[in-house]
Amino acid sequence: MEVSRRVQGRTVTDNDIKTIQSIIASHPKWHRTRISQELCHLWDWRNDAGRPKDIAARALLRKLDKENLIDLPAPVKSANNAYRYRSKHEKPEYQPITERLAVIRPIQIRQVETQAQAQLFRSLLSHFHYLGYSGPVGENLRYLVYDCQDRLLGCLLFGAPAWRVACRDRSIGWDEEDRKKGLSRIANNMRFLILPEVTVPHLASHLLAKISRRVSADWQDKYGHPIALLETYVENNKFQGTCYKAANWVKVGETTGLTRNYRAGKPKAPIKSIWLYPLGSLYHTISSKGLQA
Known part of the structure; x- marks a missing residue:
């Protein structure tokens, strides 16, 4: 039975996670932003103005990574505070x-x-x-x-x-x-x-x-x-x-x-x-x- 979860306002299934894992494995040199951009493209994930929801996608990826469901590459640079x-x-x-x-x-x-x-x-x-x-x-x-x-x-x-x-x-x-x-x-x-x-x-x-x-x-x-x-x-x-x-x-x-x-x-x-x-x-x-x- 496939399990789904709600992440960043979106339902994410086991197949979705496998898709993300495949993107990461197929493109080992891609940074997190490039992965999130590809995810928006594959899911056609856009806001009401038609723009890709890249920031939401990055947040979703970070949450999945924190739960050890995916393994993101290290950040290019530490987040500024x-x-x-x-x-x-x-x-x-x-x-x-x-x-x-x-x-x-x-x-x-x-x-x-x-x-x-x-x-x-x-x-x-x-x-x-x-x-x-x-x-x-x-x-x-x-x-x-x-x-x-x-x-x-x-x-x-x-x-x-x-x-x-x-x-x-x-x-x-x-x-x-x-x-x-x-x-x-x-x-x-x-x-x-x-x-x-x-x-x-x-x-x-x-x-x-x-x-x-x-x-x-x-x-x-x-x-x-x-x-x-x-x-x-x-x-x-x-x-x-x-x-x-x-x-x-x-x-x-x-x-x-x-x-x-x-x-x-x-x-x-x-x-x-x-x-x-x-x-x-x-x-x-x-x-x-x-x-x-």
Whole structure:
């Protein structure tokens, strides 16, 4: 009897694993990226915009390798993390911005598209965000934020949602099948940074309101499908989620502190409050019910 498993949102059978093993054995000089590209081609694995899901394929390969189901070649280079980035790049300095919000409007939100913008984005999160930045995984949108004088204020990152969160799914009214169908219509606000030199009252909630009016259209342009709901996870021992509350996000519960890799006796992850923001009529494409706090 053939066994199947769910990996990276895709059903992977024993025959699929044999196919991957054959690719690796037949091309011993191929690196991981080349293998993932071939896998996307063989499976015709694409997003709604028709682009190969190469990043998802690489993540799938890593998970299968970790479970000893395949034997990937060694990485070409070690993955960069925020610490390595900070150690090689001097921390940038910015001038203080303390004016009232009305003075620095209109706020400009620019999607990261060029290499220079990507380097700046990485620098900001690596140096100023407590979680750092190790690079995007899966579908994502990166934004840089400027004031009316073109002064840098901060940045935002939206990416793939958490796979399964009981209180989120219950608040939406999802059963297991609904979750599988609707998960790609959720974007996770994974990073939100306002530079430490910027102290402008109400700026954070203003940015959240402003970005919520464009993120779905930007997602549609890049990936071929809209976003219906935003989510974020706020560490309770560090923050209160004040700006999300002010921007009319809804707190629906807290995480348990347990991860998929949790084992008894091991440290738990920080408890986080879960905040959701439905994007108007689009929300009703993933739920027939109103959001339940």
